[in-house]
Amino acid sequence: MQTSLPYTGTSYYGFELNKADFIVKSESYQTETAKMSRMTVQFFFIKSGSGKIQINNQEYLVRKGSVLWLFSYHVYQFVEIYEEIQVITFDLSLNVLMLSSLTTRSVDQHMNFFEYWDTPALDCEEKDFYYLRTIFTHALKEYEQQERLYDLSLLADLYQVIVWFERTARYHWNREKPIREMSSKILLYLHFHYREDLSLNEVADKFKSTSQTINRGLKKLTGKTFVENLVEVRINNALAMLKFEELDVAFIADFVGYRSVPSFNKQFKAMTGYSPTEVKKIRSTDKKLNSFRFQNSLPFEIYNYIHQHYSEAISLQTAAKYFYSSPTKIDQIVLNEFSMTFNALVEYNRMLFARSLLLSSSRKISEIAEACGYQSIRTFNRNFLAFWGNTPRKYKELLMKKKKLG
Known part of the structure; x- marks a missing residue:
């Protein structure tokens, strides 16, 4: 039976909550666990111990003072336990999350935080450890002893945890901004130079960094x-x-940077589930062949969306609809991460693919234009000239001449 919160006349009035909406408990993990996922929001505070947790196939080291914030779309499991892990857990419904955070802040303020929130796991400094331990311990005591479950003090504890997580996430985001920007440039560099014999150490030297940092x-x-x-x-x-x-597997393997066809075949099948020969027999529109997605960052989800669909008639509006966002928001995210607009990034991918086709196939210019997503060969020629400095036909002639001389 649901009971109303006993605070009429406040912003909590009118919400109907039951005991399952906010659970606080103490748990321990001594061995690896099975994969778990819940239809609730969870906060884990690691009181002691250490280990490794896998969240959506990405691993995080956790230790005394780590705080995890997990939503229903997170699938997680403890994959290694170095020392028995003791945790206090908040397990709450979205209603409770909104109650504790939005009553003193606007919806926009709260949701804007997720622009910075790129990790579900954070470590706290020593001074913050005692602060958080006090909050979680107090909440556990309140939950276990009070008959009136939804006392304001319990919601206030949750609010303090949310504020700490947001503040710390922003701090880490700003601190790692240079590394994030460098990583964006490296990804673009890979798309320009993937045909070459690239090594991590050489790229690290080029970007004046270390292999570990990259x-x-x-x-x-x-x-x-x-x-x-x-x-x-x-x-x-x-x-x-x-x-x-007209392109055989050996040619493609060499063109994309593999000096060994068996090595190419092995990595191709490991990534797609098919051999290159099998793919030739499957329709190019098969969705199974377009399933690669970046895991953690919306900017690179957008980038991968462009990379998979640039041969189609995509636009800022179609991308916004796909990501349930606004065109302005999508464009701003791309601009912040890649220093170019959404349309420029689409054009960038199309031009790279057009160049590859000019180098590797005997197709007509009109066919290449269509394969790259252009409905008009005139537009394709104009854009190619602006990007590469020559028309497609002239560019190919120069490349062939250079190849003969070389």
């Missing part, structure tokens, strides 16, 4: 290491080229 930054943005991102770029380009019957 891997950490890319892992943060995409959920993948440098090598994994490079493989993804190469395989995605190979997928696009396999649409053309």
